[in-house]
Amino acid sequence: xxxxxxxxxxxxxxxxxxxxxxxxxxxxxxxxxxxxxxxxxxxxxxxxxxxxxxxxxxxxxxxxxxxxxxxxxxxxxxxxxxxxxx
Numbered sequence: 001x002x003x004x005x006x007x008x009x010x011x012x013x014x015x016x017x018x019x020x021x022x023x024x025x026x027x028x029x030x031x032x033x034x035x036x037x038x039x040x041x042x043x044x045x046x047x048x049x050x051x052x053x054x055x056x057x058x059x060x061x062x063x064x065x066x067x068x069x070x071x072x073x074x075x076x077x078x079x080x081x082x083x084x085x086x
Contacts, residue, residue, distance in 0.1 A: 021037070024036075024065060024066055024067075025037065025038075027064070027065035027066070028055075028062075028065045028066070030065075031061045031062075031064060031065045032054060032055065032058060032061050032062065032065065033054075034051055034054055034055060035051075036051060055073075056073065056076060056077055059073040059074045
């Protein structure tokens with residue numbers, strides 16, 4: 001998997017990142033019915049607080065769709081609250 005900034009990535013690395021992004025987007029759509037990082041006509045992107053709530057509501061499916069630890073996803077709301085208070 002590519003690590004670092006895309007600005008300095010090779011064409012092959014950029015393609016790898018785009019392929020992974022598409023895979024995660026498809027998994028989120030099939031598993032949770034979420035459209036993420038898609039342009040919505042007149043509204044910017046589909047990334048909203050409602051999307052975040054639906055994502056965090058089912059950590060098991062979110063973990064399967066993204067490859068992120070289920071434990072981390074379960075703890076993420078607390079992490080966000082702590083970050084907001086600092």
